[in-house]
Amino acid sequence: MESLQGVNGDSAELEKQLLDLGRRARRASRVLALAPPEQKNRALNAAAKILRARKNDLHEANAQDMAAARGKALGPALLDRLLLDDKRIASMAQSLEDIAALPDPVGRVLETFRRPNGLRIERVSTPLGVIGVIFESRPNVTADAGALCLKAGNAAILRAGSESFFSARLIHACLVEGLRAAGLPEDCIVLIPTRDRAAVGAMLTGLGGAIDVIVPRGGKSLVERVQAEARVPVFAHLEGIVHLYVDAEADLAKAEKILLNSKLRRTGVCGATETLLVDRAGAEKFLAPLVKLLLDARCEVRGDAATQAVDQRVKPASEQDWSTEYLDAIISVKLVDGVEGAIDHVETYGSHHTDGIVTENQATADKFQREVDSAIVIHNASTQFADGGExxxxxxxxxxxxxxxxxxxxxxxxxxxxxxxxxxxxQTRA
Amino acid sequence: MESLQGVNGDSAELEKQLLDLGRRARRASRVLALAPPEQKNRALNAAAKILRARKNDLHEANAQDMAAARGKALGPALLDRLLLDDKRIASMAQSLEDIAALPDPVGRVLETFRRPNGLRIERVSTPLGVIGVIFESRPNVTADAGALCLKAGNAAILRAGSESFFSARLIHACLVEGLRAAGLPEDCIVLIPTRDRAAVGAMLTGLGGAIDVIVPRGGKSLVERVQAEARVPVFAHLEGIVHLYVDAEADLAKAEKILLNSKLRRTGVCGATETLLVDRAGAEKFLAPLVKLLLDARCEVRGDAATQAVDQRVKPASEQDWSTEYLDAIISVKLVDGVEGAIDHVETYGSHHTDGIVTENQATADKFQREVDSAIVIHNASTQFADGGExxxxxxxxxxxxxxxxxxxxxxxxxxxxxxxxxxxxQTRA
Structure with a gap:
């Protein structure tokens, strides 16, 4: 692992070593793709045990990262993300066991059809191949991302943020021990063994065809760079400008409960509502109670003229607010002309992530869910259900x-x- | 349409006009995505009628293209692909009607699951958005590709080969008349109105975010360029190095029938077998009859040493032969060590397109179909079934x-x- 550390000055040498890592991961992926579910699960469960057993080593490695981060005067939020305490180590190990316990996703028959000539055609799930994961300071992503890729029969090439270098390296070593215990190739999970940022660029071009898809895990600037530069497919979202539309035919109690949870359960997650749209026809009944509910819960409200008229605590919304992902206790609020107006607003300012509607009118809900072109469209429930676990x-x-x-x-x-x-x-073809 | 024809010298102006086409297609795609099935089908059926009615105009436009092509001394194969005769016009119109008759692919519920909290989650099919299709000399692709995109609720941006410029332009005009008759935006199917090759480059970068996926339809050099330069996802295959493995436990009569059809039904299609692999354990029984069958059917055979020993008409195969897509009456033949050897050969030299096995042993077939990582793996049937229609x-x-x-x-x-x-x-989230 140290081999790449001294070569930061020599970019041709780095490139060569990265390409070699890619080739090794590709080779391992072929073995892994055919590994039986039990063998993959054995590796994950073994790694969980090893993580728990090496708790003290993990604290030590993490202390090195924390000291370096404090030396660079990084902010408290970043320091918190970087920290590995006992609870986080336990939860990281538990999460490996949870992933092991999931049903195996490879080899499932997704569809079967028969042709008039007697041919039977099955559509069967296969691994993707090699997945590149680029993440920032949270060291536990090393375990999570490596484990998810492994479970799906994919080799992983992980690039940890430079702040979590030592923590990620030790977590990776535990995963590799797990692989070894299960008789799987060590290269099933590869960690880029250098802090050199040129490694990210090399991954984005696919490491000479070794990487099938890139997953960035981190803030907007990372995702933006990956989406702009990647020459391989990317699984990501840039932002979640999430809307909740309260229709004139909504149930007020339901709307209040859903709004509060959608905005404030956690404000920093991508499924948190950022804009509340209220049906103009229901403004009298809904606008004041919903806005006051938010304000009383210490949420800053930035509204259009009608919303500002409701309560003097409301601040004016600017055009910029409609396309801002606050990830904070701030919401923008606007009256719209019915479900049509809501759909128009969402399609104009949204990010195609998650959007919700509250209404008791099924036809209105159907229209919203059909016409809003987002990955997740939710009727009468919190937008914070936008989550794989949920x-x-x-x-x-x-x-x-x-x-x-x-x-x-x-x-x-x-x-x-x-x-x-x-x-x-x-059968032969005519 | 003439507007872009005089601007070939001004690349900034071309770029601007192409971006405008992209924006128009994107806008049209939103309307099309929500269009009811009947409206899309009305457009397709109207276009079919119009194509038939404008047969003479089509002949005239095609004559312009043919004259220009002859003037450039293009080869007879290309001239044949370029030609639009009565039969081809009729079949182009019929194919629009066939596509109209297919079940609508949008809005299908692909999966439903219920969560313990009562949430019901459906996975519903939606259009992709805007599809860019880049094709070569066959003018009928204008109709086929435009119609397939339309049926799936996608706007299409079509770039016809420069040889078929006038034919494609008239076919496109018929499609647009069909759109108009059905009340759909004309920009649902856009034809790039210039022969300037810079237009291809602009499409490959996605026309400023207007294009969601690119489909190249043409020879290897076109696909190669598209795969290398596209900054948006591509649906394509570069080549089909298709293998047929005949196992020691195959039925000889079945193997003969399947081999002949796999190799020689049509030699120029991507599902045509290019390499025959024969199980060493079955060599005595299978090799001679299969090789002689091919030779007697006027197929050139290039074989390894064992194959050459069978018949003096067999030519020696070079290393290059194992990775060559002949698209012709030529086949490479090799003995391999059982299904393991066959899988190794396919994974080393194949192109992950289509591969087949002939065996009466179900476990051997299972192993081959599980371990060969190709889009289509076929047991006991012709590899030429690799086709959407089939x-x-x-x-x-x-x-x-x-x-x-x-x-x-x-x-x-x-x-x-x-x-x-x-x-x-x-429901709200805990």
Whole structure:
């Protein structure tokens, strides 16, 4: 692992070593793709045990990262994300066991059809191949991302944020021990063993065809760079500008409960509502109670003229507010002309991530869910259900707003592709 | 349409006009995505009628293209592909009607699951958005590709080969008349109105975010360029190096019938077998009859030493032969060590398109179909079944060997994405 550390000055040498890592991961992926479920689960459960057993080593490695981060005067939020305490180590190990316990996503028959000539054609799930994961300071992503890829039969090439270098390296070593214990190739989970940022660029070009898909896990600037530069497919979302539309035919109590949870259960998650749209026809009944509810819960409200008229605590919303993902206790509020107006607003300012409607009118809900072109459209429930765990996918590696293959929560099943398996009895084509 | 024809010298102006085309197609795609099936079908059936009615105009436009092509001394194969005769016009119109008759692929519920909290989550198919199709000399692709995209609710941006400029332009005009007759926006099907090759480059970068996926329809050099330069996802295959493995436990009569059809039914299609692998354990029984069968059918055979020993008409195979797609009456033949050897050969030299096995041993077939990582793996039937029509998909826009989203034959259903539609009753997240 140290081999790449001294070579930061020599970019040709780095490139060569990265390409070699890619080739090794590709080779391992072929073995892993055919590994029986039990063998993959054995590796995950063994790694969980090893993580628990090496708790003290993990604290030590993490202390090195924390000291370096404090030396660079990084902010408290970043320091918190970087920290590995006993509870986080336990939960990281538990999450490996949870992933092991999920149903195996490879080899499932997704569809079967028979042709008039007697051919039977099955569509069967297969791994994607090699998945590159680029993440920032949270060291536990090393375990989570590696485990999700492994469960789906994919080799993983992980690039940890430079702040979590030592923690990620030790977590990775535990995963590799797990692989070894299960008789799987060590290269099933590869960690890029350098802090050199050139490694990210090399991954984005696919490491010479070694990487099939890239998953960025981190802030907007990381995702933006990955989406702009990647030459391989990307599973990601740039932002979640999530809307909740309260229709004139909504149930007020339900709307209040859903709004409060959608905005404030957690404000920093991508499924948190950022804009409340209220039906003009229901303004008298809904606008004041909903806005006051938010204000009383210490949520800043930025509204259009009608909303400002409701309460003097409301601040004016600017055009910029309609396309801002606050990820904070701030919401923008606007009156719209019915479900049509809501759909127009969502399609104009939204990010095609998650949007919700509250109404007792089924036809209105149908229209909204049909016409809003987002990965997740929710009727009469909190927008914060936008989550792989809540969808029953087990853990998720992220939420995708692309249209190719994975859209919405990306769990283990979404880390697979498929092939057609055709069963014949001597059929030839006319 | 003439507007872009005089601007070939001004690339900034061309770029601007292409971006405008992209924006118009994007806008039209939103209307089309929500159009009811009957409206889309009305447009397709109207266009079919119009194509038939304008037969003489089509002949005239095609004559212009043919004259220009003859002037450039293009080869007879290209001239044949370029020609639009009565039969081809009739079949082009028929194919629009066939596509109209397919089940609508949009809005299908692909999966439903219920969560313990009562949430009902549906995965529903949606259009992909805007599809860019780049094709070569066959003018009928204008109609086929435009119609497939339309049926799946996608706007299409078509770039016809420069040789078929006038034919494609008139076919496109008929499609637009069909759109108009059905009350759909004309920009649902856009034809790039210039022969300037810079237009292809602009499409490959996505026309400023207007294009969601590119489909190249043409020879290897076109696909190669598209795969290398495209900044948006591509549905394509570069080549079909298709293998047929005859196992020691195969039925000889079945193997003969399947081999002959796999290799020689049509030699120029991507599902045509290019390499025959014979199980060493069955060599005595199978090798001579199979090789002689091919030779007697005027197929050139290039073989390894064992194959050459069978018949003096066999030529020696070079290393290059194992990775050559002949698309001609030529086949390479090799002995391998059982199904393991066959899988190794396929994974080393194959192109992950289509591969077949002939055996009466179900366990051997299972192993081959599980371990060969190709989009289509066929047991006891001709490899030439690799085709959207034969799969029952109706028409196909191509066959994809990528792993993202569309793999194997790409018909109308494969031109859609999906979204999650969540039905609640006031659920909030804990």
């Amino acid at each position: 969808f029953g996918f087990g853990a998720e590696i992220g939420i995708a707003t692309g249209r190719m293959h994975a859209r919405g929560p990306v769990g283990v099943a979404q880390l697979t592709s498929f092939k057609y398996v055709v069963h014949g009895d001597g | 799969f029952g998909f109706g028409a196909e826009i191509g066959i994809a060997t990528g792993r993202m989203h569309a793999r194997g034959p790409v018909g109308v259903a494969q031109l859609t994405s999906f979204k999650y539609v969540v039905h609640g009753d006031g």
